Amino acid sequence: MLKLLSNQGVTAPKGFLASGIHCGLKKNNLKLDLALIYSEVQANAAGVYTKNKVKGAPIYITKEHLSNKKAQAIIVNSGNANTCNGSDGLVKAKRMAELQGKALRLKTSDILVASTGVIGVPLNIDAIKDGIPMLTERLSKEGYEDAATAIMTTDTYKKQLAFEFKIKDKVVTIGAMAKGSGMIEPNMGTMLSFITTDLNISGEMLSEALKESTKISYNRVSVDGDTSTNDMVLVLANGLASNKEIVEKNDDYYTFIDVLNTLNITLAKMIAKDGEGATKLIECIVSNCKSEKDAEILSKSVINSPLVKTAIFGSDANWGRVLCALGYSGVNINPDKVNLSFKSSVGEVEVCKDGMPLPFDEVKAKEILLKDEIQILISMNSGKYSSKAWGCDLSYDYVKINGDYRS
Amino acid sequence: MLKLLSNQGVTAPKGFLASGIHCGLKKNNLKLDLALIYSEVQANAAGVYTKNKVKGAPIYITKEHLSNKKAQAIIVNSGNANTCNGSDGLVKAKRMAELQGKALRLKTSDILVASTGVIGVPLNIDAIKDGIPMLTERLSKEGYEDAATAIMTTDTYKKQLAFEFKIKDKVVTIGAMAKGSGMIEPNMGTMLSFITTDLNISGEMLSEALKESTKISYNRVSVDGDTSTNDMVLVLANGLASNKEIVEKNDDYYTFIDVLNTLNITLAKMIAKDGEGATKLIECIVSNCKSEKDAEILSKSVINSPLVKTAIFGSDANWGRVLCALGYSGVNINPDKVNLSFKSSVGEVEVCKDGMPLPFDEVKAKEILLKDEIQILISMNSGKYSSKAWGCDLSYDYVKINGDYRS
Known part of the structure; x- marks a missing residue:
């Protein structure tokens, strides 16, 4: 159509x-x-x-x-x-x-x-x-x-x-x-x-x-x-x-x-x-939340974390930072129920289940995160609502562009 | 004592x-x-x-x-x-x-x-x-x-x-x-x-x-x-x-x-x-607010804005970004009453009065902002409460340090 x-x-x-x-x-x-x-x-x-x-x-x-x-x-x-x-x-x-x-x-x-x-x-x-x-x-x-x-x-x-x-x-x-x-x-x-x-x-x-x-x-x-x-x-x-x-x-x-x-x-x-200095698109999908509002706040909290953004820039599967951003979002989450994976066109790697680390293949994770469109997939296992948010990584060029924008 | x-x-x-x-x-x-x-x-x-x-x-x-x-x-x-x-x-x-x-x-x-x-x-x-x-x-x-x-x-x-x-x-x-x-x-x-x-x-x-x-x-x-x-x-x-x-x-x-x-x-x-990659301490003092809570939220909103942080890193008196951070803080501000200046050990430069640009000496402003301890002084002209917040600039090294923290 x-x-x-x-x-x-x-x-x-x-x-x-x-x-x-x-x-x-x-x-x-x-x-x-x-x-x-x-x-x-x-x-x-x-x-x-x-x-x-x-x-x-x-x-x-x-x-x-x-x-x-x-x-x-x-x-x-x-x-x-x-x-x-x-x-x-x-x-x-x-x-x-x-x-x-x-x-x-x-x-x-x-x-x-x-x-x-x-x-x-x-x-x-x-x-x-x-x-x-x-x-x-x-x-x-x-x-x-x-x-x-x-x-x-x-x-x-x-x-x-x-x-x-x-x-x-x-x-x-x-x-x-x-x-x-x-x-x-x-x-x-x-x-x-x-x-x-x-x-x-x-x-x-x-x-x-x-x-x-x-x-x-x-x-x-x-x-x-x-x-x-x-x-x-x-x-x-x-x-x-x-x-x-x-x-x-x-x-x-x-x-x-x-x-x-x-x-x-x-x-x-x-x-x-095309965020300033961005090298990658990040899509964060948070599912199984208690409400749509919760899902929205959580996905935006992750997308907006400078530490998540820099980790993605560095193609580093530092999922602890994602969990941290969920934790400080203001939503009353249960960290022990969180599942988390990173995904791109070359595959998906699960890194955290029930709030605990999963052993994962670092080489595979790197390969996934080197792509220019990255998905962070999160399940809160606490309900039926989900939401998406989009952002970009935080790079040297962001600092360069904004360090002296007026000149 | x-x-x-x-x-x-x-x-x-x-x-x-x-x-x-x-x-x-x-x-x-x-x-x-x-x-x-x-x-x-x-x-x-x-x-x-x-x-x-x-x-x-x-x-x-x-x-x-x-x-x-x-x-x-x-x-x-x-x-x-x-x-x-x-x-x-x-x-x-x-x-x-x-x-x-x-x-x-x-x-x-x-x-x-x-x-x-x-x-x-x-x-x-x-x-x-x-x-x-x-x-x-x-x-x-x-x-x-x-x-x-x-x-x-x-x-x-x-x-x-x-x-x-x-x-x-x-x-x-x-x-x-x-x-x-x-x-x-x-x-x-x-x-x-x-x-x-x-x-x-x-x-x-x-x-x-x-x-x-x-x-x-x-x-x-x-x-x-x-x-x-x-x-x-x-x-x-x-x-x-x-x-x-x-x-x-x-x-x-x-x-x-x-x-x-x-x-x-x-x-x-x-x-x-000593924030990661920081080259400068930023102190934001917001005064003459309707409540202490307002003053606190406003000062933190400024301190936390990546665009303010990168401007200070670049020693750029881009005060519009400060005003913007006040505007999106969630506090019900009156932009037309805001006075703003930048200060350091070598002097102070007023850049905005009643929400409007003041002509200012760019060379002097640069000299002030090149120091490693910068104050952003804001008066909301709406009350008697004030608050302070501290932060740092956002530099290339922040990205470097956090792009690959785990390795």
Whole structure:
């Protein structure tokens, strides 16, 4: 049912165009730093935002513009987060929307705004103003590549994706681009994700679907629901696929949410794998817990432990650190019931049963942990609930990248 | 009133002897791995322990032996944490106490036990058994140096300290040795601290004082009250200073608690500064909060942020990351009231006022941050409570040390 459209992104759905340019926010003038996504017709739209008490100015403006659950374009800059800039930040975020609206002959309130980059530095709005004409002119079906590039900060590769699926007899397309990097939660590497679709769905149902899907995708990359100051996921649905509008949780809604979950989980894993300095994707699956909440907290506690992360970086089956992270998670666990194994494409090694060490083949364990996608499989043997979380290892390059990010 | 006894440790108080030897738990046979502290008379004793649900076997045995609030010796090994070893671990921890008790002609229950090192590897009790005769024989006033060395794991220097003070006309001495390293909370580098004093104080008051003091010292090194599987602070008070026994919270008690706080805070800072791979001590002071709890959570959130830690490693005044850590701490803060500055021995630079950037001298900021003891000073301007927390920067060496700890 679900068809991956290879090498496609936010312009795959009907009626969407995109572009990306260098306007001068990044010092290196070969680096794109301004992106635009545009729908030829007004779209239903929804957003989820950081829960951090310190919020970037764009968050406030975008929320305001989404109060009618409608939008037609998203302008995004990298190189400056426009955060901790007080009223000046809000004025400039609003101004970005206004300028882009004029260029597209749209109402300011139909433009959504996002920013990512350094905090506490005034935004160079003139550079954006000067860039907007070219940004607008370059809108095209091919522009998804430049747009996905222009939102990158320390990301090492573009993150985009598109799928085709069917709602009854109608072909529907969904596309997305995202950026991650940083260690993401509980830290500060902004996570942005923009989703476009030609699905016909009400603003209410779109918003509901996005919230539901975010919980089991982006929110499971690292810890705590504590997100960066600028994190944002936006979706535009312009209805051009001409399916009967989804206005309730019927079969069509569930078809859509399945696709949306697959899309978002795939992007979330891409983000985790491309964490700053990361060499490996870590997936932690905790099963047989007393509650889903317990399973979620436990899996995030493991994913977020610097000592687990460094052990995986070193391909070291130091499972005691995993047990330790379960122990300090805050969940009332019974250590004597824990089973644990490490798994990758070349096999699985059980290292701990009922909280006690198992003799294991160190050579085999090393071979498994040398792969670039590692699963940590944990059974708590205390119930029927399970959860997953994704993260990355902690390497020398993480320190290098973050030791002097501003220069 | 308080006199620092330079180059002294756990044997500074009357009646205490110590020793340290290599028994074979560490592979390198030049490295000491077994320590003993002994009081010539039975002492009142107290302990505080990790809150991790996964606990090392020694924790259970030491707690049991302290149920009468009395003890006369502490045996400590490094190289193996004796954790996640099930009933075998408990049997061996008990056996350590029993063997040491026999060698000292003491009851098993008068011996306290601690272990630090790798988790989930059976303890080589034979090596300890074979080492105990020499360990006991070497007990001396000079043995404090070897004892402090023998409890080290990835610590880069010994942590010990002694003070002299007066209770009325009696001279009282207090000494201590500690080990830290790892990132400590919320991770796994075991924190151990052993305090000796010739003060005459009841077991109840000693226990009360230790709990009170731990809260504002060791528990403020990094985050959450989540401690390693083996963390332990023990104090022995043998009464040989002949002061009138402290049995209530009188002036003498408060004199003692002041000294104990100074001792423990000094050791806590030493531990923070010697975090694995650390090049700098970070002290975060958050003031003018709505409650002490808020202040504590905020200061720990900053101290624990990998992005703050790497910025300090790189001597980068990236204060947005500090603000971000305040924002995701869980405390309901008002970002628009936050003032922030960085300080060290060469000066102070204000970087943020009322949540907004201040223009600052980058050269001066760099000069300040290049020092090895950095203060992050934050005012929330929302109340009258304040708190401190200590941590360290995050360096390449942290990754190196932890990427392959077991080999």
